[in-house]
Amino acid sequence: MNFLLEALFGGLMAGMLYSLIALGFVLIYKASGVFNFAQGAMVLFAALAMARFSEWIPATLGFDNKLLANTLAFAAATIVMVGVAWVIERFALRHLVNQEGITLLMATLGIAYMLDGVGQMLFGSDIYRIDVGIPKDPMFLFQDTFQGGVLINKEDLVASLIAACLVIALSLFFQKTSTGRALRAVADDHQAAQSIGIPLGRIWVIVWSVAGFAALVAGIIWGSKLGVQFSLSLVALKALPVVILGGLTSVPGAIIGGLLIGVGEKLSEIYLGPFLGGGIEIWFAYVMALMFLLVRPQGLFGERIIDRV
Template sequence: MGFFLETLIGGLTSGMLYALIGLGFVLIFKASGVFNFAQGAMVLVAALSMARFSEWLPRWLGFESLLLANVLAFVVTAGLMCLLAVAIERLVLRHLVNQDLATLLMATIGITYFLDGMGQTLFGSDVYRIDVGMPKDPLFLLDNVFEGGVLVNPEDLIAALVAAALVALLALFFQYTGTGRALRAVADDHQAAQSVGIPLNRIWVIVWSVAGIVALVAGIVWGSKLGVQFSLSTAALRALPVVILGGLTSVPGAIVGGLIIGVGEKLSEVYLGPMIGGGIEIWFAYVLALVFLLFRPQGLFGEKIIDRV
């Protein structure tokens, strides 16, 4: 039972890491109706910026405090992601208003390759580390219930709490603020939103800025856990099944989808892997996403699209 709980907790925490990236996909889709392939590159750039500025700022400003370095690096990186959002809106999205969704999708692919190249040019291509002071030593819980206890990584627990807090804030933002409702209106119909006075350009800047902040949080968590390297941008591919499962328009769905996939990957690899030779963890999420695309394409919490003719 103790081993099962360890596997379950490991799956839940992995799922929360996937969900952090999935949140960025959901935010952009809710505001523009387009799937943002650049989310993984945004996570990479944010993580690189956080890692490098936390290293550079103490040297430039002459202090040694790790906490101050991380706070300043977070502020600088958040500002950088907001400036990036403004640049994307001014140089790309503004010229594609009311274009086909396929055109917007191709634009996000172009943004992906640009961000990958820009990140390497500005910050280098080595492997960097992010040290935000999160505890690394594992905890042994319930040792009086199970022999040896249950091994838990406190860093994963902190990441799960951060993701849960983000979900709560974003859900409140979309549901109870005027800007959040405007974002939903823009996603439903760009032209109709403009006709009632919703400034499309400003809305896109806001949502890309929020997605950039979410990418920064995800980059810090992933970078602290695994290191910052250019393969980090491929982590977004692991989040694709998450948003398919939870629904492209649902913020809570991103979390639920992440938890289901994280737990499913771990349990299937541990208990079914030895029977069929392993490797289930690699393809489990995509097979599950394919099943949902066949039988419930809107996901668990997504809005079902009804076309009237």
């Protein structure tokens, strides 16, 4: 029982981190109706900015307070991601208003390569370390209930709590604020949104800024766990099955999809791995996404699209 609970908790915490990255895909899709292939590059760019600012700021200002350095670095990285959102809207999206979805899709691919190149040009291409004080020691829970307790990694627990808080905040933002409703209106129909006075450019800057902030938080967490390196952008590939499973237009779907894939990966690796030769964690999410595409293409919580001709 202890082993099963450890696997479940580990899967749930990994799933929350997948959901955090998947949020970037959902946010952009809800505001522009296009799948954002640049989200992985945004995670890497934001993590590079955070790692390098946390080094440069203490050296420049001449102090050793780690908490203050991390706070200033986080603020600076947030400003950078807002600036990236403004540049993307000003020089790319503004010229593609009311274009076909494939045009915007190709634009996000170009943005991804641009961010990869510019990020490494500005911040370097070495492996960098992010230390924001998240405890990494393991701990035991439910020792009174189960013999020996349940082993939990503190870093995964703190990271999943941060991800959960951000997911809840973004869900409330979309459902309860006028800006969130404007974002949904823009996603439904650009021309109709403009006709009722919704400023499309400002809305796109806002949503790319929010997606950039989500990428920054995800980059800090994954950078703390894995180190900041080029392969960090590939972590976002694991979020693709999450959005397919949960639905491209659903923030709650990103949460549920991430949790299902996180738990499914852990349990399948443990209980099916010995029979199938291991390595299930690598491909499990994509097989599950393929199954959903065959049975329910819109995902668990996605909206069914019906075209009338």
